[in-house]
Amino acid sequence: MTDTTASHVESAPVQLNEDWVSAIIGISVFVLALLGLSGVDLLGWAVKSKIWTDPAQSLGPFGKSYAWLGGLPSLVFTYLALLAVLSAAAAVIKANVSRFAVTFSAVFWLAYLAWDIGGYAHFAAETPAELAKYGVTWSLHLTAEGGYIVALVAGLLIANFFPGVAAWLDEAIRPDLYVKIAIVLLGGAIGITVAGKLNLASAVFVRSLAAIVEAYLIYWPVVYFIARKYFGFSREAAAPLASGISICGVAAAIATGGAIRARSQVAVLVASLVVVFAVIELFLLPFLASTFLAHEPLVAASWIGLAVKTDGAAVAAGGITEALINAKNAAAGVHYQPGWILGTTTTIKVFIDVFIGVWAFILAHVWTTYINPNTPGGKAKASEIWDRFPKFILGFVLTFALGLAAALTLKGQGPALKAVADETTIFRVIFFVLTFFSIGVLSNFRRLWADGLGKLAAVYVVSLFGFVIWVGLFISWLFFHGVKPPLVS
Amino acid sequence: MGQIDLKAEVQGAAAEPLLPIEKKLIGWSLGLGIGLLAILIVVNALGLL
Numbered sequence: 001m002t003d004t005t006a007s008h009v010e011s012a013p014v015q016l017n018e019d020w021v022s023a024i025i026g027i028s029v030f031v032l033a034l035l036g037l038s039g040v041d042l043l044g045w046a047v048k049s050k051i052w053t054d055p056a057q058s059l060g061p062f063g064k065s066y067a068w069l070g071g072l073p074s075l076v077f078t079y080l081a082l083l084a085v086l087s088a089a090a091a092v093i094k095a096n097v098s099r100f101a102v103t104f105s106a107v108f109w110l111a112y113l114a115w116d117i118g119g120y121a122h123f124a125a126e127t128p129a130e131l132a133k134y135g136v137t138w139s140l141h142l143t144a145e146g147g148y149i150v151a152l153v154a155g156l157l158i159a160n161f162f163p164g165v166a167a168w169l170d171e172a173i174r175p176d177l178y179v180k181i182a183i184v185l186l187g188g189a190i191g192i193t194v195a196g197k198l199n200l201a202s203a204v205f206v207r208s209l210a211a212i213v214e215a216y217l218i219y220w221p222v223v224y225f226i227a228r229k230y231f232g233f234s235r236e237a238a239a240p241l242a243s244g245i246s247i248c249g250v251a252a253a254i255a256t257g258g259a260i261r262a263r264s265q266v267a268v269l270v271a272s273l274v275v276v277f278a279v280i281e282l283f284l285l286p287f288l289a290s291t292f293l294a295h296e297p298l299v300a301a302s303w304i305g306l307a308v309k310t311d312g313a314a315v316a317a318g319g320i321t322e323a324l325i326n327a328k329n330a331a332a333g334v335h336y337q338p339g340w341i342l343g344t345t346t347t348i349k350v351f352i353d354v355f356i357g358v359w360a361f362i363l364a365h366v367w368t369t370y371i372n373p374n375t376p377g378g379k380a381k382a383s384e385i386w387d388r389f390p391k392f393i394l395g396f397v398l399t400f401a402l403g404l405a406a407a408l409t410l411k412g413q414g415p416a417l418k419a420v421a422d423e424t425t426i427f428r429v430i431f432f433v434l435t436f437f438s439i440g441v442l443s444n445f446r447r448l449w450a451d452g453l454g455k456l457a458a459v460y461v462v463s464l465f466g467f468v469i470w471v472g473l474f475i476s477w478l479f480f481h482g483v484k485p486p487l488v489s
Numbered sequence: 490m491g492q493i494d495l496k497a498e499v500q501g502a503a504a505e506p507l508l509p510i511e512k513k514l515i516g517w518s519l520g521l522g523i524g525l526l527a528i529l530i531v532v533n534a535l536g537l538l
Contacts, residue, residue, distance in 0.1 A: 203533065210529045217522025221515040234505055370510040475526070479533055 017093045018177050023395025025085060026184025030399045033188070033423045034406060037416050041065055046426045047075040049116055051124045051144055053134050058116050062426050078430065079108050089177070096171055103172035111437035112430075114154040118147025126327035145323035148316060148436045152282065155440020166441050175438035176250070179312035182431035184395035186315070186346050189421045189428065191403025193339040197486050204344050207302055207479045208351035214306065214475060215352045216359050219246035223463045231459050235371060236262045239363060240270045241456065245463050248353055249274035249310035255356050255388045259364035261372065273456050277464065278313035279443045285469075286317050290324035297325050298480040299473075301341040305348030306472035309464075312435045318345025319432060339421075340485035350396055357388035 032042045044063015052058035059071030066074065083104060090100040118124060121134035126143050142149065159166045166173075194201035224242035227233045233241065239260050244253035250271040257267025285304055293300035304321050308314035322341035329336060361384050368379045407417055 206529060206533045210526055210533075213522050213525045213529065217518045217525065221518040221522075224511075225515050228505075228507055228511070235511070366510060366514055371508065475530075478530055 019391035021089045021092050022180035022392045026181045026395050029427050030188040030424055033420045036420050043423055045074055045077050047078045049119050051119050051121050053121045099171045103169050107172040111151050111433045114151040115147035115433045118150040127331045143323035143327050145320050151433050151436040152440045155437045159441050159444045160446055173438045173441045175312045175435045178431045178434040180392040182428045184399055185424050185428040187396035188399035188403040189424050190343040191400040192407045192417050192421045195404055195407030204347055208348045211306055211348045212351055212355055215247050219468050227459050240267045244270045244274045252356055255360040259360035260367040276443050277460055278310045281308045282313045282317050286320040289321045294325050294328045297341050298483050299476045301344035302476035302480055303473050305345040307469040314349045315346050318342045335488040336485040337488050353390050357385040360388045361385045
């Protein structure tokens with residue numbers, strides 16, 4: 001992977017600023033959406049895509065009061081609003097603002113075009129009723145969320161066949177920024193959704209606690225042992241690799257590398273590998289989940305949250321899994337409430353993220369006290385726990401709390417609350433699309449092959465596909481077997 | 490150090506034997522993890538949370 005790719009793989013100072021910026025943007029959008037409860041729709045101009053046979057009918061503004069705007073103008077307004085907000089964010093995180101603005105424009109239009117293509121009825125129509133509704137006789141059944149896969153493929157094509165374009169787009173290829181904003185927005189939607197089913201939400205909470213235990217106290221030591229004992233990796237390489245495979249991919253690998261005072265390039269090397277495998281999982285696991293676990297949706301959701309090892313890919317995979325499983329069940333007449341599968345996957349991923357700082361501190365203490373006591377950088381400090389804590393999670397917690405509070409205190413305003421969740425989802429979807437596209441652009445498989453990361457990749461394959469996903473599936477089954485999301489009333 | 494040199498070093502480095510502290514880290518983590526997981530499975534099954 002190139003250094004330009006690595007430059008947007010978080011280094012600690014940029015990661016802190018990016019975290020706060022994503023939290024602020026996500027909270028702001030959700031609060032603006034919440035104002036809709038007072039009857040004022042400030043975000044209804046945002047563009048919404050529909051499944052289409054006529055491309056002219058594929059777009060429209062989300063809010064009914066903005067219907068006069070039309071499809072293409074609402075898309076232009078959405079682009080301009082995101083350009084303004086994200087360019088301001090670029091200024092805060094000290095990116096090249098003018099270059100970001102130009103490249104983000106290209107990223108937005110390419111990604112949204114791919115998303116819109118995914119809405120073509122022959123790709124997206126799910127059920128026999130939908131095929132009849134759109135007047136088509138065949139479909140790939142990818143659902144409306146199939147556009148994510150189209151965006152990912154578009155990014156992959158650019159990365160692997162037009163590397164010069166990928167390099168030019170680099171300033172705006174920021175999957176971590178986009179997915180963190182999306183996760184903060186998702187917090188609000190989840191808060192509104194779970195208000196009506198708190199006992200199920202508490203089951204997700206307990207499962208998420210178990211996920212923390214699995215990731216840090218079971219997966220990590222096993223992967224570390226495999227890397228050290230059977231593949232002969234040094235401690236400097238094995239620790240970030242174990243974190244990347246077990247915990248949370250890029251962020252965990254970088255945090256661990258810093259904690260054990262490894263050379264920064266080691267963690268970046270591992271992070272490159274994590275992104276590539278996350279893409280492979282993104283293609284494979286949602287379809288495996290919908291094929292074998294459609295009758296156990298929350299087992300599938302939990303499994304995806306544990307098995308896919310970057311925030312972006314895990315949450316994205318959760319979205320695709322939900323679309324596929326809900327469509328499959330809908331075809332059989334079972335209509336689950338949307339949001340529970342994606343919400344479960346996201347909550348599990350977020351819970352795992354929370355403890356990155358704690359684990360990094362523990363490793364730092366072990367390394368600087370016992371293994372390399374004379375390392376430059378000094379002994380581990382407790383302040384590292386806060387330094388490495390992913391701040392965007394505070395945004396997720398706040399929007400979750402706001403959404404839950406609104407839903408619990410305004411029980412009689414069900415339709416208005418649903419509109420808030422749906423409007424938030426419009427923006428969450430757009431940031432997901434940007435995330436998928438960016439992940440694709442970062443995944444240059446040919447460079448990886450040429451760079452010869454074979455031994456690192458071998459540990460990844462053995463650990464992930466030989467241990468992590470199976471243990472995750474088994475424990476997900478123990479917690480969620482027989483537990484179903486609520487049905488649409 | 491160049492990227493290519495580092496890759497070669499990471500992949501071809503001489504094996505470092507597992508230190509006692511590494512074995513403790515692995516052993517304690519696994520032991521604590523299995524114990525906590527068992528507790529959470531029981532808590533979940535009994536619906537205590």
